[in-house]
Amino acid sequence: MMKPLPFKxxxxxxxxxxxxxxxxxxxxxxxxxxxxxxxxxxxNKTHYMGSxxxxxxxxxxxxxxxxxxxxxxxxxxEAPPPVVKNPLSFSEYLMQEQHTTPExxxxxxxxxxxxxxxxxxxxxxxxxxxxxNVILHQNIAEVRTINKTGEHYTLDYKPQGRKHHLEGFQxxxxxxxxxxxxxxxxPRQYHIPFIYPVQxxxxxxxxxxxxxVKGLGLTFIDAILALTEGRGGKFTETTNGNFSYTTSxxxxxHIFPYSKSGWPMLPKYTFEVxxxxxxxxxxxIIPLTDKVxxxxxxxxxxxxxxxxxxxxxxxxxxxxxxxxxYTNYKKVKTQITAFHKTHPEYPEFSLEExxxxxxxxxxxxxxxxxxxxxxxxxxxxxxIEHEAQLRAAAVWTRVCPVFNNLYSFSGxxxxxxxxxxxHYFGKLNRIAYGPPPENLKKIIALxxxxxxxxxxxxxxxxxxxxxxxxxxxxxxxxxxxxxIDARIPKNSLEKEASGLFLSLCGNQLARPYVNRGKHTxxxxxxxxxxxxGNLINTHGEPENITLYGTxxxxxxxxxxxxxxxxxxxAGPWAEAIIKQLTKRTHETNSQTSTAVTHTQ
Numbered sequence: 001m002m003k004p005l006p007f008k009x010x011x012x013x014x015x016x017x018x019x020x021x022x023x024x025x026x027x028x029x030x031x032x033x034x035x036x037x038x039x040x041x042x043x044n045k046t047h048y049m050g051s052x053x054x055x056x057x058x059x060x061x062x063x064x065x066x067x068x069x070x071x072x073x074x075x076x077x078e079a080p081p082p083v084v085k086n087p088l089s090f091s092e093y094l095m096q097e098q099h100t101t102p103e104x105x106x107x108x109x110x111x112x113x114x115x116x117x118x119x120x121x122x123x124x125x126x127x128x129x130x131x132x133n134v135i136l137h138q139n140i141a142e143v144r145t146i147n148k149t150g151e152h153y154t155l156d157y158k159p160q161g162r163k164h165h166l167e168g169f170q171x172x173x174x175x176x177x178x179x180x181x182x183x184x185x186x187p188r189q190y191h192i193p194f195i196y197p198v199q200x201x202x203x204x205x206x207x208x209x210x211x212x213v214k215g216l217g218l219t220f221i222d223a224i225l226a227l228t229e230g231r232g233g234k235f236t237e238t239t240n241g242n243f244s245y246t247t248s249x250x251x252x253x254h255i256f257p258y259s260k261s262g263w264p265m266l267p268k269y270t271f272e273v274x275x276x277x278x279x280x281x282x283x284x285i286i287p288l289t290d291k292v293x294x295x296x297x298x299x300x301x302x303x304x305x306x307x308x309x310x311x312x313x314x315x316x317x318x319x320x321x322x323x324x325x326y327t328n329y330k331k332v333k334t335q336i337t338a339f340h341k342t343h344p345e346y347p348e349f350s351l352e353e354x355x356x357x358x359x360x361x362x363x364x365x366x367x368x369x370x371x372x373x374x375x376x377x378x379x380x381x382x383x384i385e386h387e388a389q390l391r392a393a394a395v396w397t398r399v400c401p402v403f404n405n406l407y408s409f410s411g412x413x414x415x416x417x418x419x420x421x422x423h424y425f426g427k428l429n430r431i432a433y434g435p436p437p438e439n440l441k442k443i444i445a446l447x448x449x450x451x452x453x454x455x456x457x458x459x460x461x462x463x464x465x466x467x468x469x470x471x472x473x474x475x476x477x478x479x480x481x482x483x484i485d486a487r488i489p490k491n492s493l494e495k496e497a498s499g500l501f502l503s504l505c506g507n508q509l510a511r512p513y514v515n516r517g518k519h520t521x522x523x524x525x526x527x528x529x530x531x532x533g534n535l536i537n538t539h540g541e542p543e544n545i546t547l548y549g550t551x552x553x554x555x556x557x558x559x560x561x562x563x564x565x566x567x568x569x570a571g572p573w574a575e576a577i578i579k580q581l582t583k584r585t586h587e588t589n590s591q592t593s594t595a596v597t598h599t600q
Contacts, residue, residue: 006037006135007581010155010172012143012500014044015052016561017175017549017570019074019123023082024574030131031080032578036585041137041166043157049138050123051116052177053196054561059113060199062229063222066268066435069094069108072115074122076564078571083129084122093118109436115562145503146172146545153545171544171577173570177561178488178550179496190469192484195219198226205482211252212469215486216259216457217430221439223486227252228446235442241379243445255452256471256480261356261427262365262458264443265434267377271394278325280395281305282402292517293406295416295424303399304351305329307392311349312336314388319343346385354389355427359458365473369454370447377440393431400558404567407557409531410515414522417515421524421554491526491553501527501551508538509545513555524554532576533569544580546573 009025011018022042029038042049048056065072072090075082088096094110095101130136141159148154153169195201205211205227213220229235232248257264282302285293293299309323309332316323316339323339326332340348359368375386406412412420434440446452456471456478463470469483493501493512504510504527513528514521529535529552534542548569549559556567 004036004584005168006039007584008039008041008152008169009577010041010043010143010153010166010169012043012155012172012174013052013176013549014042014049014123015175015177015549016050016055016074016119017177018042018044018052018173019050019119019126020076020564021173021175021548021570021573022123023074023076023126024570025577026083026126026129026131026134027080028574028578029134030083032581034131034578034581035133036581037133037135038131039135039137041139041155041169043139043141043143043155045140045142047140048116048120050119054177055112055116055119056197057113057116057120058199059111059116059197060226060230061111061113062225063112063198064109064436064439065112065115066109066218066433068270069110072110072118072562073564074119074562076571082126083131084125085129087122090115090118093121109438142498144498144500145507146500146509147507148509148543170580171546171573173546173548173573174500174551175548176498176500176551179491179498190467190480190482192482194489195223195226195484195486198222198230202226202230202484205252207250207252209252209481210254210478211256211482211484212456212462212471212480213255213257213484213486214259216257216262216264217487218265218433218435219488220257220264220486221435221443223484224255224257224443224446224452225439227255228451229442235445241441243441245442245445245449245451247449247451251451252482254450254478255446256456256478257452257454257486258456258458258460258471260459261430262359262369262454263357263430264369264373264440265429266390266393266431267437267440268432268434269390269394269437271391273398278309280399280402281309281329282399285406286402292413293411293416295412295420299403299406303396303403305332306399307351307354307395308336308349310395311388311392312339314391315339315343315346315384318384318388349392354392354431355424364455365457366447366454369457370444373440373444373447377437377444396428396432401566404557408567409555412515414515414517414520417524418522491524491551493525493527504535504545505538509543510535511538526551526554529555532572534576544576546576548573 011021025040046053046056051057069091075087127136139157139159141157143155143157145156146153152167153172154165154167155169157164192201202223211227213223228251231250233251234246235243236246238244282299285298285302313323323335340346359365363371376382376390410417443452447454455476456473461472468479468481470477470479493505501510505512510527512523513526514523527535529547530542533546533548533552535545535547537543546569549561552567553559558566560566
């Protein structure tokens with residue numbers, strides 16, 4: 001009887017999500033005492049296994065995380081336990097590296113490079129603790145095509161430009177993260193479509209260049225700091241806790257950021273949630289989770305109540321009063337109305353104004369943006385009104401897990417689904433998932449130094465020229481030598497540069513997902529998966545190919561890159577492989593038994 005071939009597994013993409021999948025399959029193989037030979041093939045575009053492009057450890061220290069140390073943990077709190085003997089949280093890891101205590105570390109914000117070093121060390125520890133029957137192959141390559149022959153999958157990939165071909169995979173996990181988009185028009189020498197790693201992609205920008213930056217989110221901040229602090233400029237903390245900036249002479253001549261709304265992100269403060277924090281009003285919708293919901297009709301009003309309650313709780317506390325929490329929100333509104341009669345100096349809460357404020361017509365666009373950043377960021381200007389707005393914005397982080405259950409797998413009707421994705425998703429992220437205040441203080445300092453100018457910040461007219469990019473706003477216009485796209489690309493089957501997901505559809509292993517209602521439809525730009533993350537093929541059947549992380553966005557919501565619990569498809573994927581192996585062992589034993597019987 002021939003010895004069975006090794007059971008072959010592929011993990012495509014070895015950023016944090018791929019790392020988590022790798023950790024889970026090793027844990028399951030060890031816990032179930034799997035005896036047969038297992039081959040695990042890892043595919044990553046760079047040698048930074050475990051961290052990926054966004055967290056790779058060679059990044060400069062000024063690129064900071066937007067949540068504190070205490071929330072970073074690569075090891076899961078679930079069975080079976082990891083194969084490593086002493087899995088450390090990020091704070092514990094730093095405590096060993098820096099010889100300090102978690103109490104001094106937990107509230108701080110680390111650089112992404114240090115987080116990457118933590119993830120890469122975790123990957124190395126996994127490699128050092130492989131079960132004896134596991135053979136590991138690390139491939140520095142990008143997978144372009146996946147085919148299927150019989151029950152097995154074939155991968156085509158390109159290491160260093162050469163096409164390779166591997167066969168015989170029984171199961172695949174795809175965790176490719178944010179995919180670069182194809183450049184639709186003729187490639188232009190001044191266009192930078194993706195900034196990471198910043199030290200490579202931005203190195204050709206000189207002090208003679210004028211730079212346009214599309215997008216005002218976290219990536220915009222990284223790009224700006226890379227072109228200033230990363231060029232030898234110095235930020236000095238002033239006596240009031242702000243920054244001044246001393247130029248190095250290597251910065252671009254001018255930087256003009258812009259976006260559709262013109263508003264940058266709000267800073268992210270850590271507001272402690274008291275133990276007696278009242279239940280969210282949005283929790284009352286949970287009994288409706290078996291119904292298709294309307295975002296505006298069913299969800300937005302409850303989100304408004306939760307944010308409004310947080311806003312007024314802050315104002316009440318400032319006036320040494322307490323806002324009672326009533327299940328019947330009309331009673332809360334009565335309290336709010338009475339409060340405004342005695343305190344007319346406070347503005348009424350407006351969710352619309354929080355999501356997208358109006359520009360003051362008496363100020364320039366540049367003045368509007370700088371005043372906005374200053375009001376929410378610098379301690380001297382952070383009055384109770386702005387603090388109350390920040391606390392209202394922070395509610396979204398508490399609401400997200402509930403909303404994810406309502407949103408996932410077309411919990412919203414197609415029109416609502418599309419409206420949320422296109423109009424609310426970005427605005428809510430803008431107010432709730434911003435950078436630490438330190439980074440926005442640096443942006444203010446750069447604006448005061450005349451390097452960053454927001455005069456084209458809100459929806460300028462844009463025009464691609466032969467050798468430059470023009471921004472204009474009425475009679476005011478400027479030519480830019482470089483255009484940086486500082487947005488994170490959304491999933492798009494048609495635009496995705498590697499072509500992997502289109503190839504999966506072309507090879508009938510996947511199909512585009514469409515949210516279909518009675519009267520409307522919404523095509524998400526991603527492929528269909530089931531509730532365990534398995535691809536659904538063109539025949540409507542699940543494949544032994546699982547998506548995890550960013551490739552699932554649109555079908556699920558809020559794939560926090562470092563979270564071990566949010567939309568966790570790694571656990572079910574590893575469990576499914578154990579079931580495959582058990583079935584395979586049973587079939588092999590049956591065949592062996594039959595062969596022995598025939599021989600006798």
